Amino acid sequence: MLGRILDWVDERTGLKTIYRDQMVEYKVPKNLTFPYVFGVLALITFALQIISGIILIMYYKPVIAHAFDSTNYTIMKEIDFGWLFRHIHAAGANFFLAIVYLHMFTGIYYNAYKKPRELVWIVGWFIYFTLLVTALTGYLLPWGQLSYWGTVVTTEIPASLADAPILKDFFGAIGETISIWMKGGYKLEDLALGRFFGLHVIFLPLVLLGLVGIHLFLVRAAGISNPEGYEIDKKKEPEKVVPFHPYVTLKEGAIAMWYLALFFFFVFFYMSHFLPADNFEPADPLKTPPHIAPEWYLLGFYEVFRSIPSKFWGFVAFNLILLLLLLLPFLDFSPLKSARRRPLFFVMFVVFVISSMALTILGSMAPTPTNAKLGMFFTALVFLFFLSLPVISFIEWGWYKARGGQA
């Protein structure tokens, strides 16, 4: 019976051909390493976020009089399993960003942003950026102290443009306009909450879904990259490729199951980081908490902003890092691919990873003068990574030519 239904659908859609072409006939390199799994894990986490989000949206009320209570009373105490979905959504947001960061660093390590995959990287960057905005807007919704003050600080950041060395009034006006536009007024109130809610539950997820679709299409169109850093000719080297299904699907499926086991361990037994204690106090505009720091996924950028003495240059610096990330495929124009075959790049990659981690950890510490100096040092190292890429590429072009155009 089921077979006949499938045949009926197949006659009208060609589903079986698509399945064969895209799953079995689709060949991927055999030597894909473990980090290649992060893409699938990100997709799974995205699905978890959408499912848990749909459940939460049924009980959440985007009005400041009810936002806090609808999260902490209705969802956490009244609704059966409401707590579970909130835990999944809160842990999922952290896991999503963690996996996306790992996915990005993997991409950088294997140079998966190079020709013919520049667009994959650029669309991926937009996914990352949209994800940051989604996380930021979702953070306000529980209307706790952290939500409120975190958003106050974030929406004040563009106002630091007023600290510009020249054209103070001009930059100041731009900064203030952005800041007011984000908040919907001078104060965070129902208007801001409503906007953030609308963006978080409808607009941004739709944009994300669209971008993820394009990202996946582009990955298929350009073919998956290779840890060894050269393009496999699937016809000439059939021993180096394997069918996507079942070779990769089962491997990544098994890893995905273990990933979910880890994820649900946090959901059931360790939520104290993902639902921070301070956020269980309702937002109070008259009471500033002693320590306000953004969530960990923004701490690196926050530390760059904070450690540079001038607010204006701090603002420019962290935006520049975002921009340089976007331009990565063009900064690194070397003919060689993958850190495995590029010793200079490997060294700079390690510097980049360690400085990003150091900046994040410094961001969680108190703002002492020593920490500010360390922050500036690691900021400089991050910029050094980006600036070294053209130089390394130049050197590697020399090697490439000396070897007679052999990668």
Added chain:
Amino acid sequence: MSAWGVIKAVFFTVLTVGFFFIIWVYNPFAHKEVYELPEEVAGIVSDPKSAIEGRDLFKQACSSCHSVRYDGMYLLSLEARPDWEKILKTMGKPIIEKKEGKINIKGYYLPRDVYEAVALQDLENLKASFGKVPPDLSTIYLARGPGYLYHFILDPQKVLPGTSMPKLFFPEYDKEAKVKVAKIVAYLRSVSEPPPSEKAKRVVMGVATVGYFLVMGLILWLYRRRILERMGLH
């Protein structure tokens, strides 16, 4: 894998796991004030029975200033109002407690805007005396934790100098003072945390879920190995 490959894999794994351990589990660099719960009262705080006694103590000592809306506990002055019962029943939602299969109405939950509107005068009076409206304590246990609450209630000025919260329990005159405070903390805990039976259910659920995914992963892995052997891709 070559030796160099192993070194790289270990290096990046240790780096990543270490990083996430620091930012998600334990950050030795971030400063955090910790208030330890004294051992002699730790047992009282985690005992559901003392939470019931704590509720009465809370009503006597705290509810002239603080409400616990999630538990249907409101200011004492409000409960003296003749129309209060009616307000609760028409504007509030029953807080339902399941006991031995029976449904029991524990109290009424009033939405914040409704509560602040009907209790406006009482809250303003408190504000006039203390400088600010004493907060609702429904989620304070989750926000501050048992250690902080215990020390704060016992001696507010010591923990938060300048606070308008008065000291209500005096261990120097009342031998039971520390136990009473611990019972109040136990009550606040019972408002925020699920009851022990529910907690046990969640643990079972968690173990089952995690176990399920671990086993499924293993089955998939073994299945893959068999299939690949058959396909000659091993």
